[in-house]
Amino acid sequence: MLLNFRCLDEMITVEVNREGEDWNLAIEGRDVPLQAFREQGGSWLVDTHQGRRRLWVAAKGDQRLVFCDGKVHMLDLPDPELVDDDELDSVGPGLSAAMPGKVVKVLVQNGDRVTSGQAVIILESMKMETELAAAVDGTVTAVHVQDGQLVGQGDALVDIEPDPEEESE
Amino acid sequence: MSSGNETSTEIRPISRVLVANRGEIAVRVIRSCRELGIGTVAVCSEVDRHALHAELADVTVTIGPAEPGESYLRMDRILDVARETDADAIHPGYGFLAENAAFARACAEAGIIFIGPSADVIEQMGEKTAARAIMEKAGVPVVPGALLPEPDADGKYPADEVLAVCEKVGYPVMVKAAFGGGGKGMRLVETPEEVVRACEGASREAKGAFGNGTVYVEKFIETPRHVEFQIFGDSHGNQVHLFERECSIQRRHQKIIEETPSPAVTPELRAKMGKAAVAAARAVDYQGAGTVEFLLGPKGDFYFLEMNTRLQVEHPVTELVTGTDLVRAQIRVAEGHPLPWAQEDLSTRGHAIECRVYAEDPANGFMPSLGEILLMNEPGGPGVRIDSGIRQGDEVSMYYDPMIAKLSLHGEDRDAAIDRAITALKDYAILGVVTNVEYLIAILQESAFAEGRLHTGFLDEHMPDWESGRSVDGDLALAIAAVAEHERRSAGSGSGAGAGSSPAVSASTPWRYLGRFRLAGLD
Numbered sequence: 169m170l171l172n173f174r175c176l177d178e179m180i181t182v183e184v185n186r187e188g189e190d191w192n193l194a195i196e197g198r199d200v201p202l203q204a205f206r207e208q209g210g211s212w213l214v215d216t217h218q219g220r221r222r223l224w225v226a227a228k229g230d231q232r233l234v235f236c237d238g239k240v241h242m243l244d245l246p247d248p249e250l251v252d253d254d255e256l257d258s259v260g261p262g263l264s265a266a267m268p269g270k271v272v273k274v275l276v277q278n279g280d281r282v283t284s285g286q287a288v289i290i291l292e293s294m295k296m297e298t299e300l301a302a303a304v305d306g307t308v309t310a311v312h313v314q315d316g317q318l319v320g321q322g323d324a325l326v327d328i329e330p331d332p333e334e335e336s337e
Numbered sequence: 338m339s340s341g342n343e344t345s346t347e348i349r350p351i352s353r354v355l356v357a358n359r360g361e362i363a364v365r366v367i368r369s370c371r372e373l374g375i376g377t378v379a380v381c382s383e384v385d386r387h388a389l390h391a392e393l394a395d396v397t398v399t400i401g402p403a404e405p406g407e408s409y410l411r412m413d414r415i416l417d418v419a420r421e422t423d424a425d426a427i428h429p430g431y432g433f434l435a436e437n438a439a440f441a442r443a444c445a446e447a448g449i450i451f452i453g454p455s456a457d458v459i460e461q462m463g464e465k466t467a468a469r470a471i472m473e474k475a476g477v478p479v480v481p482g483a484l485l486p487e488p489d490a491d492g493k494y495p496a497d498e499v500l501a502v503c504e505k506v507g508y509p510v511m512v513k514a515a516f517g518g519g520g521k522g523m524r525l526v527e528t529p530e531e532v533v534r535a536c537e538g539a540s541r542e543a544k545g546a547f548g549n550g551t552v553y554v555e556k557f558i559e560t561p562r563h564v565e566f567q568i569f570g571d572s573h574g575n576q577v578h579l580f581e582r583e584c585s586i587q588r589r590h591q592k593i594i595e596e597t598p599s600p601a602v603t604p605e606l607r608a609k610m611g612k613a614a615v616a617a618a619r620a621v622d623y624q625g626a627g628t629v630e631f632l633l634g635p636k637g638d639f640y641f642l643e644m645n646t647r648l649q650v651e652h653p654v655t656e657l658v659t660g661t662d663l664v665r666a667q668i669r670v671a672e673g674h675p676l677p678w679a680q681e682d683l684s685t686r687g688h689a690i691e692c693r694v695y696a697e698d699p700a701n702g703f704m705p706s707l708g709e710i711l712l713m714n715e716p717g718g719p720g721v722r723i724d725s726g727i728r729q730g731d732e733v734s735m736y737y738d739p740m741i742a743k744l745s746l747h748g749e750d751r752d753a754a755i756d757r758a759i760t761a762l763k764d765y766a767i768l769g770v771v772t773n774v775e776y777l778i779a780i781l782q783e784s785a786f787a788e789g790r791l792h793t794g795f796l797d798e799h800m801p802d803w804e805s806g807r808s809v810d811g812d813l814a815l816a817i818a819a820v821a822e823h824e825r826r827s828a829g830s831g832s833g834a835g836a837g838s839s840p841a842v843s844a845s846t847p848w849r850y851l852g853r854f855r856l857a858g859l860d
Contacts, residue, residue, distance in 0.1 A: 169822075169823050169826065171819050171822055171823075173815060173818065173819075175815070180815065182815060182816070182819040184819045184820065184822075184823045186823060191816075191820050191823075193816050193819060193820070195812060195815060195816065200812060200816055202816060202820075204817065204820050206824070209714060210712050210714065210766075211714065211766070212817050212820065212821065214813065214816075214817060216813065221813060222764075223813070223814070223817045224712055224714055224766035224768060225712075225768075225817055225818060225821040226711040226712040226768040226769060227711075227825070228711060228768075228769060232818040232821070232822065233711070233712075233768040233769070234814040234817055234818050235712075235714075235766035235767070235768055236811065236813060236814055236817075237763050238759075238762050238763040238765070238774055238775050238778045239775050239805075239806050239811075240768065240771070240772075240774075240775070240805075241811055241814035241815075241818075243814070243815060243818050245818070245822065267705070267706070267707040267708075267735065268707065268734075268735050269735060293704075293705060293707070293735050298702075298704060321707070321708070
């Protein structure tokens, strides 16, 4: 089985083959043999040449979350059958709510020019205010919310059309 | 008991306690009640119907929508429920209504025992300047400070008088606006030469910002520790302390790691501070569990900060080293029994540390992280105690404090307790929301922490630019994610359920466990 993970904008291909408890993996062509046992309670016991480790894994949409030694590793595993989906393509570099909350203030209007890092919206969640900033230089093409509005997780807030890429020295 | 502070020997047995709280503290209180054979009533908001506290109680009543103001803070609804369910006592936990004098008074008027001090004491201690005056009178040290004489019409201060006042307070001093806050009208002054000009500047700034230029000076405590004493009193005139807790590790003025004993408190200092804490309790004839908070300076000088008239979040560390059950004692005292311990009965054994596990992102301004707990593995073993109100499958919602659990460790000594804490945290797998587990481990591994060199600015000094290592792609994490995915897809295609094999299904099922794991509630 071939799996294409995305980690920090880098695509990493992992080939997985199973023989009983033995797993033969190739990470970007590098062989990584290991023994892995699934335990009750959601953990995996892994024997590598560095010793035995316990890891916990969960899936959240396209995300794969791995807990090991107090650290959480987040990996993306985009579903190949969904990658070309129109809906995904249409999601531009606009802003959406990372968590449910209340819009304190919308700082831009439709048609405004924004630069990367510019605060666009102030969102309040659990009595804390956060400024959401534009990720790119561009133009605001839609504002979906207004001051005081309650928003849910993942709700689109502002659409931003990025500037066409130019050679600027 | 409910009428106030008069000494009384009347015993009023409690048969059913309404717990006016949620989360881990509600669970904690319910457990002690069950041990005592006392019935329990939980109240919950609409989103908490299936929360652990709501399911553990004998009776649960939904009192309103998620917003605390519509549910957990609704005194009238909670008192109605107490009457309807024949609860004869209310335990407020901490937060919400725990330090609300009006609520304590309303309970007393309804003939329901409020498990806590009297309304008058809550009121007195809630008013910080009044509390300070009471403590000063009782001989409890407070941060030395004094109002300055009025400046003349040009804003000039009488230098001799100002110098005399500051000399008495002791340098370095902080000049502060009497009617302000937020750092405006504040000046740190190290030497007498700068003081008059600083007062004039602070006064101008205060007048501009708050419309009142009155300033006062307070002794500036450099790198203070937060050291608090657990106190306990009964209705028979007994007051004791149960030693200290050091809570200097704070982010945004909220404690995240607490321990006892404090590495800075010698037996002599403990005796001195303990005496002051008991004096503070006696000054108001304190009944029930409370905490006297002090600032502790680097030279062993200490000052009353405030008194918390409730059970404290970090009470488990005290329970671990003293071998007590503070909630049980609270209930007994509320019934009118004398304290179960005299001062000389109390001693400590070993060292305890509490780590507050939060659903928040320490690398991103401690922003709360909301969502479903997809997977949770609580560590175990000797000396490991977990107080949690959240289970796998539960939601961390925007309405409440994002604390997931308190992990408390007991070890033979401080080093053993730290080792135990790090080891337990490394097994505390929580997936689905971002947590501060990795950050807590990093704090415990700081050499300054190991050496006990703590102060309230510790995190700013030692961890200002801490970053999570979670996005660093470990080969092992990648490998096991691949192995688990292989298992998941094999299981999916073999089961006939079609899970994972059709894009439509996988697109509409964003929350899914791997392999055999299933959504909580479906098993």
